[in-house]
Amino acid sequence: MGARDAPRPVAPAAARGGGARRALYVALAVKYAPCTMETAGNLPSELTGFVGRxxxxxxxxxxxxxxxxxxxxxxxxxxxxxxxxxxxxxxxxxxxxxxxxxxxxxxxxxxxxxxxxxxxxxxxxxxxxxxxxxxxxxxxxxxxxxxxxxxxxxxxxxxxxxxxxxxxxxxxxxxxxxxxxxxxxxxxxxxLQPLPVGSDAVRLFAERASAVLPDFAVTAHNSAAVAELCARLDGLPLALELAAVRLRALSVEQVLERLDDRFRLLTGGDPSAPARHRALRTAIGWSHELCGPAERLLWARLSVFAGYFDLEAVEYVCAGGGIAEDEVVEAVAALVDQSVLSRQEGAGGGPARYRMLDSVREYGAGWLAALGDEARVRRRHRDWYLGLATWCELDWFSPRQAEVAERVAADLPNLRLALEFSLDGVAGEPSEDPAVGQYLAGTLWFCWVGCGRLAEGRHWLGRALELPAERSEARAKVMWVYGYVALLQGDSAAALAVLQECRDEARAAGNAVAEAYALHRLGCLALVSDDMPRAERFIDDALLRYRSIGELNSNVLMAQVELAMSVAFQGDVEQAVRLAEEVRDICRDHGERWTLAYALYVLGYAAWLGGEPERARRLAEEALAIDHAFDDLVGAVLALELLALITEGEGAPHEAAVLQGAAGRLWESVGLRLFGSRYFNAPHAVCEQRVRAALGEAAYAAALGEGGRLGLDAAAHRALNRPRGAGRGEQHGAVRAPVPREPAASPEAAG
CATH class of the missing domain: 3.40.50.300 (P-loop containing nucleotide triphosphate hydrolases)
Structure with missing residues (x-):
């Protein structure tokens, strides 16, 4: 019995409701894509007042x-x-x-x-x-x-x-x-010079001090001391902010006294260094001296992080060897109080996250190096993010898929550091176990493929494959993931070579999992290369192997979607619908959305072929909203192409041409337009022929240009917010004939 005929789990009827779920996905698109052409950019909001300058x-x-x-x-x-x-x-x-x-x-x-x-x-x-x-x-x-x-x-x-x-x-x-x-x-x-010490510096200090002590003000009693403090710190904003924190426990006069008595040596050092450099070191060193032993040690160990990190990561990486686990929370709170760490509220009510300013991190890194503990702490850091990647891969196939995408985006700077350490080692010492780096690079496949980071993924996967390592499960996984990424990028030669090598090595080693994945991706490569019988054969075989070893995840379901595409392109649209509907139901059972988007795309295309344009639009919009939320450019551009076709059938040729123009621009970032495939291109050609006839060459070219100026955010926003019933005065009717076994020789035949 082939994989197409094997029984598959079916979702309970209660799990199949579409309206509310579709609204959720459209809301996701709005959440993840706030930037239209009018609001493009990613500048963060200001968290504190801007003084002077x-x-x-x-x-x-x-x-x-x-x-x-x-x-x-x-x-x-x-x-x-x-x-x-x-x-x-x-x-x-x-x-x-x-x-x-x-x-x-x-x-x-x-x-x-x-x-x-x-x-x-x-x-x-x-x-x-x-x-x-x-x-x-x-x-x-x-x-x-x-x-x-x-x-x-x-x-x-x-x-x-x-x-x-x-x-x-x-x-x-x-x-x-x-x-x-x-x-x-x-x-x-x-x-940029420091703030003038007699005006703006005093204003900044006063504002930051009032954030610490709401009743603080510069008065006749303390104005001279405030002015002297600002002068001693050379008007450096960071130094002033660190000094202001000390007012929780000290008066301004006491701050000045301690600067003079306890940190005279810190203002020395290189006599040729600018005073402002010595002042900054004074302020940071002063905060360091006022920390307790556990806080100082934590500061040094925290220097191995990049960007934002959370308390769980700190507890794992930094506890032990002088910091008891139950001391970490208090030490973190103390470093936040002293402005050594900045705190950010977690998104959507999630846990708070922390980060260090670069100057503060460098100071801590110097202490960590002096302690001779850098390699050990970085290894702990790597292990934490190795565990995070493993957890995220498992949870990618779950209702927490969107959370995983957010988490990976937030922790990408630290995942990069973990990959660097795993592949390169530290302080001149090579990586102790290349398989660890290979495991991490391969485990993050969902980040590279599902979250739209193919180019970076191929960079890390390529480096992992260059390591001198023996055959292992980790290396086999890197190989099939690398092949997957390469074929999606349109590099068929590289994909074919590494996937065949993976299949042969897996077969020789008895690695049934890697062999199934290699066969699956070889089938996917055949699919985008227009060899539909070969695609069906390989993917069918892979699905049987997945089932025999009990493998069920997003990749397995994607194989069934790809099988649906291959049989649809050979004329069996009815079977393609059955396969895609089964995937849809399983995805909704498990809360999976990334593969669901591709199943919806197939079902939307089938609905369009079957003369159900309204249903086709609902399915295509839902697919686009999900793809956009995950930054999956391949899925998003396919959905846009389908929406252009549907829009033309609604009597809005100009809008259809705009969407085709937007898709054309996005294909440049995907690779070969429509994978260079005659099968994938057939509906595009139908749409293009009809829109050209309706608009004329000049108007069509202008509409394409309009769409070509839209990025993914703006294109998705436009497609998902099209008024219902707009442009219906010119009906063209949906294409009803199934896609032929061989691609049409002309747009007319394809339609």
Whole structure:
């Protein structure tokens, strides 16, 4: 009995309701895609008041208006990021495609700069192009401002990237933030000095102090001491904020006394260093000295984190060896109180998250290195995120799938650090066990494929395969995941080579799981290569193997969706519907949504073929909402193509052409348009022929251009918010004939 005929679980009737669930998915699209063309960008909101700097902000706005590259420079803690972000907010209306912030603080590897920038720009590139090329093509005709913060550790590769993008994207402007210039021809500099100690510095200190002590005010009694403190700290905003925290326990005069008596040596050091550098070290060192032993040790160990992290991670990574587990919470609270850690409320009522400013992290990292404990703590860090990845992979096939996508996005900086440590080791010592790095890279398949990070995934998977390691289950998994990513990017040769090698090695080693996955992905490769009989044969075989070993997850269900596509393209639409409906029911039983979107796409296409345009639209919209929520560009662009076809049938040829234009733009980030497949292209060709006939060549080209200016967010928003009944004055009727076994030779035959 073949996999198509084998019995499969069916969801209970109560689990099949569509209306409320569809509304939930559309709401997800709104939640995850707040950025339309009118509100493009990702600038964070300000959490505290902005004090002073009016002339610097005005000067920076003028520089950005007149120059394509502006760099704000200055010492750590001088307020460079705040000034840059304030200016960026004030000029964002000038940029058609918005203002985007890319934070590079914490990156260690130069090869991650391009990926991090693509992530910040929400550019889920599915092609096999180098990330640099994808970025250049994405930015080529856009008008946006890119704020590049914290490039200091990777100044040379950042400078190379910025210079290349500015050459290739005439509408791009860059506002960089660092301790030194990038050194690129044409760069305009705004060296940022500390706040004037007699005015703005006092205002900032007073505002931050009143946040600690609501009744605090600068009075005749303490004004001289406040002014002296601001002068002693050289008007550095970070130093002033750290000093203000001390007012919980000390008066201003006591703060001054302790600065003078206990930290005289900290203001020394290199006599050639600027006073502001010594002042910052004074402020940070002072906070360090006032910490208890457990707090100091925790500070040092926390320096292995990047970006935001939560309390559970801190407890696992940092407890032990001088910090009892029950001391961690109190130590974290103390570091938050002292502004060593900043706290952020968790999304949707989730747990709070924490992060360190870069200057504070560097101070802690110095202590960790002096303690000789860096390798051990980074290993603990890796182990935690290895466990997180394992948990997320399991929960990807569950009602917590959306939570997993959010969690992976939030923890991506730390997952990158864990991958670097697993693959490269630390402090000149190579990785102790290459299989661990391979396991981590392969386990994150859902992040690379399901959450739209194919290019970065292929980077890590490729590095994992380069490791000198013996055959293992971890290496086999990396191979089939690498093949999966490569085929989705359109790199058929690379996909075929690694998948065949995976199949042969798995067969020789008796690894039934890896062999099933290799066969499945070879079938998927045949599907996008228009070899439908071969696709059906391989995927059918893989499904039987999955069933025999008890494998059931998103990949297995995706295999059945792909089988449905292969039989539909061979003319058996009825069987395709049965297969897709079974997947839909199982997905809803398990709370799975990523694969569900593809099943809905197949069902929507079948409904369109069967003359049910309203049902087809509901299914296609639901599919698009889910794909958009997960940043799955492959699924989203397929759904957009289908919605264009449905929209044309509703008598709205202009809107259909706009959606085709948007899809055409997005295909550039997927790879070959419609995979280069005659089968996948047939409905597109039908839509194109009819819209051209309805609009005429000039109007069709104009509508395509209109759609081509839409990114994924704007395109999805437009498609999902189309008024019902709009444009129905020109009915064309749905295509009713099943797709032929061989692709049509012309659009007329395909229809």
């Amino acid at each position: 009016a002339s610097e902000v005005d000067r920076l706005r003028a520089l950005v208006a007149g120059s394509r590259l502006v760099t704000v420079t200055g010492a750590g803690g001088v307020g460079k990021s705040r000034v840059a972000l304030r200016a960026a907010r004030l000029v964002q209306d000038r940029f058609r495609d918005g203002v985007w912030l890319a934070e590079l603080i914490g990156l260690r590897g130069a090869d991650l700069v391009d990926h991090t920038l693509a992530e910040a720009l929400r550019l889920p590139d599915h092609t096999s192009r180098a990330p640099r090329k994808a970025l250049a093509e994405h930015l080529a005709d856009r008008e946006l401002l890119l704020v590049l913060d914290g490039f200091d550790r990777l100044a040379e590769p950042c400078a190379e990237l910025v210079a290349d993008l500015l050459r290739r994207a005439p509408g791009l402007r860059v506002l960089a933030v660092g301790r030194r210039p990038l050194g690129i021809t044409g760069e305009q500099l705004l060296p």
